[in-house]
Amino acid sequence: MMDWLDFIVLTLLGLGVLFTVIRFVLGPKLSDRVVALDTLNIIIIGLIVFLALVFESKLYLDIAIVYAVLAFLETVVFARYLEGKNNDNS
Amino acid sequence: MKYLITFITLLVVYLFLAGFVIEEVILGSFVSAVLTILLANRLNFKVDWHFPLKLIKFIFVYIPVFIWKLILANIDVARRVLSFKIPLNPGIVKVKTNLKGDLGKLTLANSITLTPGTLSIDVEDDCIYVHTIDVKKSSKDQNQKEISGPFEKILGGIFE
């Protein structure tokens, strides 16, 4: 019965992912791409948690926790890279 | 005392991740005991007897204000994003804070990031650099009062 509501939620999430991916491809600077990647990661965490409810499987929650930790690490590492990259040139 | 607090924290995190079953309690307490013996020499924190009181104050005083501000911030973002031409007047402002501890400063910076129109960039000794969407030109004090005013009072009551 609730199938069409699932469909609405997934459509909205998909549009959010689409916008961030467009910014990721367009992004004039490297920092814009990192921002788009950070936003995309949080949207994907929400998507995985929602999929746990749709498929009624507990494993997705473990995946979401691990993905959240990895996304935070990834953000910090990219920021470090961005910071160190121009210190050499200037 | 330090060992006991470390042990209890590790055990609670383990049980939250693994589920409250009796086998998990036994295995989790074994793992936490080993980790406590390995780690406790490298941790240095002071045992604070007011911590439960602070935690209760944190949950019941700070969290509702925080959620309310977060909802306001999102309505603000939605208004800016959906308007045809985005209204902007950005700038980076220096904000002084009176909080002393590291934890208080971290919480203040995080709250500033999630309130309407502001983003904390860096924390140095006692001032926070904040990027705001809408800079008030009139006076510096007004900026400061609007950005960090409400949280500074609440967090000062909790962490000091």
Next chain:
Amino acid sequence: MTIVSYIFLIIGAMFFLLGGLGVLRMPDTFNRIQAGTKATTLGAFSIVIGVIFGSVENHLDWIPKLIIIIVFIAISSPIGSSTIAKATYRSKNIPDNLVQDDFKKRGENQ
């Protein structure tokens, strides 16, 4: 209970959509960070709360993990965005529409 869960889920998904739109439409990097962080943080809270309401009937053992996810997102998302902002400033591509810049004068005091 299912109705409440879906209300929260749809609100959260709409905030994710707004966050994506903000990242796409804002004109410079700092404003993109602002829109992205705020909207997606509240969206993630709302979706996880929706899943809590949806799972309270037959999956009570999910709730501790969902609370861990909420706490972790609430801590890590602002820290990550402010790290990116600092790195953006340090990497010398500052947008030229700032009306006031106190961060530049920072080095002179030291």
